[in-house]
Amino acid sequence: MKTTNIFTLIFPALIVLFSTQITAQEKTSLLTLEEQQIVVDSISSKLNANYIFPDVAAKMASNIESKLRKGDYKSTLDPQEFANTLTTDLQDISKDKHLRVSFAPERIKEQQQTITAEDSIAFLNRHINSLKRNNFGFKEVKILDGNIGYLDLRSFSNVEYAGETAVSAMNFMSNTDAIIIDLRANGGGSPAMIQLITSYLFESDPIHLNNFYWRPTNSNSQTWTLPHVSGTRSPDTPVYVLISSSTFSAAEEFSYNLKNLERATLIGETTGGGAHPGGPVVATDRYMVWVPTGRAINPITNTNWEGTGVSPHIEVPAKDALDVAYAKALEMLIDNNKDDNLKAFYEWPIAKLKIKNNPISLDSKTLKAFTGSYGPRVITLENGTLFYKRGHRSKYELQPYSDHEFMLKGLDNFRIRFLFEGDKVIGLQGLYSNGNMDKNLKTD
Numbered sequence: 001m002k003t004t005n006i007f008t009l010i011f012p013a014l015i016v017l018f019s020t021q022i023t024a025q026e027k028t029s030l031l032t033l034e035e036q037q038i039v040v041d042s043i044s045s046k047l048n049a050n051y052i053f054p055d056v057a058a059k060m061a062s063n064i065e066s067k068l069r070k071g072d073y074k075s076t077l078d079p080q081e082f083a084n085t086l087t088t089d090l091q092d093i094s095k096d097k098h099l100r101v102s103f104a105p106e107r108i109k110e111q112q113q114t115i116t117a118e119d120s121i122a123f124l125n126r127h128i129n130s131l132k133r134n135n136f137g138f139k140e141v142k143i144l145d146g147n148i149g150y151l152d153l154r155s156f157s158n159v160e161y162a163g164e165t166a167v168s169a170m171n172f173m174s175n176t177d178a179i180i181i182d183l184r185a186n187g188g189g190s191p192a193m194i195q196l197i198t199s200y201l202f203e204s205d206p207i208h209l210n211n212f213y214w215r216p217t218n219s220n221s222q223t224w225t226l227p228h229v230s231g232t233r234s235p236d237t238p239v240y241v242l243i244s245s246s247t248f249s250a251a252e253e254f255s256y257n258l259k260n261l262e263r264a265t266l267i268g269e270t271t272g273g274g275a276h277p278g279g280p281v282v283a284t285d286r287y288m289v290w291v292p293t294g295r296a297i298n299p300i301t302n303t304n305w306e307g308t309g310v311s312p313h314i315e316v317p318a319k320d321a322l323d324v325a326y327a328k329a330l331e332m333l334i335d336n337n338k339d340d341n342l343k344a345f346y347e348w349p350i351a352k353l354k355i356k357n358n359p360i361s362l363d364s365k366t367l368k369a370f371t372g373s374y375g376p377r378v379i380t381l382e383n384g385t386l387f388y389k390r391g392h393r394s395k396y397e398l399q400p401y402s403d404h405e406f407m408l409k410g411l412d413n414f415r416i417r418f419l420f421e422g423d424k425v426i427g428l429q430g431l432y433s434n435g436n437m438d439k440n441l442k443t444d
Contacts, residue, residue, distance in 0.1 A: 136162030145349035149173030156189030171231035178329035188249025239264040240325040244318035248272040268321035275306035344435035375440035
């Protein structure tokens, strides 16, 4: 086979990418000082009229207006760089991570060209199709060994479009013995989706989730769990929520609500700290500003997570949160069950976690002691690795999860435990995932 130097594949691609970027930059006209003035004036006006805290809005507007007058932006003529600079200057005053300026001429143009009903429908369909390509944020839903439900949720999409997907996901996990909801890569979204998903975790009696104050209308609103959902609720199923420093906005609200309602165990890192809902506003024909217009007020704490984030019950690096939650769920189920078969069922997956996080290595002398025939079962040592074979069936590599217990690579429902009399290996015990066991004495 012909071998191709990877550099010959990458370098042309880089040239094409770089050329494309240059072309795009050439098509994007640089800022004039006049346009900078228009952008700053418009953003200041939008903030003063709508930002959740009027006094902070006035300080932000004064800050960027002052910098413009002093000429601090004169050398910032690249449109994207100007957006980034304004975002930094606004956040330096507000400390509000939701607040940001975007250079988005194509998006603004698309919105402005949406005039007729047909235009609006086409615009909406493009948005919905984009959401569909990401399955409305429902990245993965599955049942882990031990009957633990797992949902990897990347966004809280609008219920109007994503409701059926959410209902399917929650019903899929309705027969599980514990649920893990992974929000480590979730940047937020719709409060209505929070309401829908949370409703599956409580009985039908409404539970008060959150309050909001909205500055533009000087009004208040509330969210409660829904009295009716499609399918089956899971009000008694233990819930674990995985969070990280990237968990933000609506994903933080979901976590904060469940934490204060004592309905979930949060595992991972403190979240990003954004509790002010709002939305994008067109400032000029090339710039938009995301303006936080509301403030969450939790009915239990009478405050929110703005600037502080939501802290976990169990703090671990985000990359380890799933393994920790999985182990905690299994251990809890073992502790809460007296049935030996159920205990064995929940103990079964723990061994895999042990191997993953604390791999065991046995010396060659120990491994050699396990070799031999055990009735129809034969254990061999090949190049420092033990193998298991029964009769004419397939041969499997053995992986130790203790000094005398082994998994079979590629066979999940069967394991082996070697039996001793003193220091001598006298037999092996077959362990099955359903709790059954059998035994063979060593014959040579």
